[in-house]
Amino acid sequence: MKTIGKLAQSLNLNVETIRFYEREGLITQPTKPISGYRQYDETIAGQLRFITKAKMLGFTLKEIKSLMSMDNDCAKVELLSRQKLAIIREKISDLQRLEKVIVDMTNTCIQNDDPTYCPIIDALK
Template structure:
């Protein structure tokens, strides 16, 4: 029987994660029979897998909710994807700038002859 615990274990997530997705409206909670446990069918598992994959690509739960609602509107899904791509590209550019600064600072340390003075500490201390 595919109970919430079974599905959670199968997908490597917690029961609380599944309940959270239910509360957010990303998946529907199965009806509980008068006696017994809720049974999670394969479509729910597939939907959770979709959510998990989308999260690994950096989509937020709100964006994932939009993707699920717009599954038949490829142009709108493309728009969301392009928006996410722009955010990722901006982060990459910021990381490249950070890389350049850190590289320069560590090179300054490597060339530093004064053991009592550290270029990185001095740089961080000076505003």
């Protein structure tokens, strides 16, 4: 059992981040004893680790909340993961197209001999 400050420190999180997750319904705020501070148990610490790891994989808080409510229903988790993977692949494809455009624009600049003209600026107009 830890106070919110000690829990935040142990997980390398901000106290306000934990409070935000409480407000968003991702974790449950422990009841406050009559005298003293709320105590966060290992269950909540595990939920916070889950949230942190899922965020690192690109899941949104809405998706994370959904994952947390699936109770190890692997078929539902797989479906959500496949949907996320499709979004990631689409973003990768978009970035590859963007990379090609920037490379092509940069190459036109390299080939330009006129110091008063910039093909990149011209292309952006």
